[in-house]
Amino acid sequence: GAGVSQTPSNKVTEKGKYVELRCDPISGHTALYWYRQSLGQGPEFLIYFQGTGAADDSGLPNDRFFAVRPEGSVSTLKIQRTERGDSAVYLCASSARPDPSYNEQFFGPGTRLTVL
Amino acid sequence: QKEVEQNSGPLSVPEGAIASLNCTYSDRGSQSFFWYRQYSGKSPELIMFIYSNGDKEDGRFTAQLNKASQYVSLLIRDSQPSDSATYLCAVSHNNAGNMLTFGGGTRLMVKP
Numbered sequence: 084g085a086g087v088s089q090t091p092s093n094k095v096t097e098k099g100k101y102v103e104l105r106c107d108p109i110s111g112h113t114a115l116y117w118y119r120q121s122l123g124q125g126p127e128f129l130i131y132f133q134g135t136g137a138a139d140d141s142g143l144p145n146d147r148f149f150a151v152r153p154e155g156s157v158s159t160l161k162i163q164r165t166e167r168g169d170s171a172v173y174l175c176a177s178s179a180r181p182d183p184s185y186n187e188q189f190f191g192p193g194t195r196l197t198v199l
Numbered sequence: 200q201k202e203v204e205q206n207s208g209p210l211s212v213p214e215g216a217i218a219s220l221n222c223t224y225s226d227r228g229s230q231s232f233f234w235y236r237q238y239s240g241k242s243p244e245l246i247m248f249i250y251s252n253g254d255k256e257d258g259r260f261t262a263q264l265n266k267a268s269q270y271v272s273l274l275i276r277d278s279q280p281s282d283s284a285t286y287l288c289a290v291s292h293n294n295a296g297n298m299l300t301f302g303g304g305t306r307l308m309v310k311p
Contacts, residue, residue, distance in 0.1 A: 116297075116299075125203075125302050125303050126287075126299070126301050138297075139298060172242075174242055176299075178297070186299075187233070188233075190235075190242040190243045190244070191242060
């Protein structure tokens with residue numbers, strides 16, 4: 084079956100611009116996560132959706148970052164007034180099980196964001 | 200502060216040998232433990248997960264968990280050059296919204 088998909092695969096933008104990154108989870112997966120990975124580091128958690136609601140947004144670095152999942156499937160990560168420090172690979176993952184003790188997450192290919 | 204620590208490597212092993220990758224974590228509330236493999240320029244791929252103390256084997260891979268020592272490891276038997284990648288350890292916390300906290304990864308190099 085199809086895995087997690089993300090678009091675009093690469094995004095180059097200028098400082099101060101607005102960007103949207105899209106994630107389409109594995110069909111039937113109710114949990115969706117956004118992570119950010121900088122070069123040479125492990126992914127860092129940004130936000131977690133269970134269904135349509137953001138169950139945990141404690142990883143969002145500031146109010147320039149926002150994410151939605153209006154119908155409980157596709158999610159969009161939105162970044163306003165981008166800064167050079169936002170440059171990273173943005174990873175989306177989904178999980179089938181709502182039980183926090185059994186939480187295998189499967190990652191999409193990521194979106195590489197470059198802010199010039 | 201929830202932290203997951205891994206030696207960054209590189210860990211170099213000859214083809215056919217056993218590769219041993221280690222990870223320690225600081226939060227005793229950690230519930231679930233995962234190993235991801237990440238090839239250069241690619242996204243993390245889940246290869247093993249373990250929830251209970253002891254060993255869990257899947258093909259050439261064995262995950263080992265010791266909650267008392269806050270230690271989790273991954274053994275790769277009969278290492279192949281195609282196993283060369285960065286291995287990421289991740290832990291999940293029952294009271295933290297199911298998020299994963301990752302270590303920085305260990306780079307493994309398997310030499311033919």
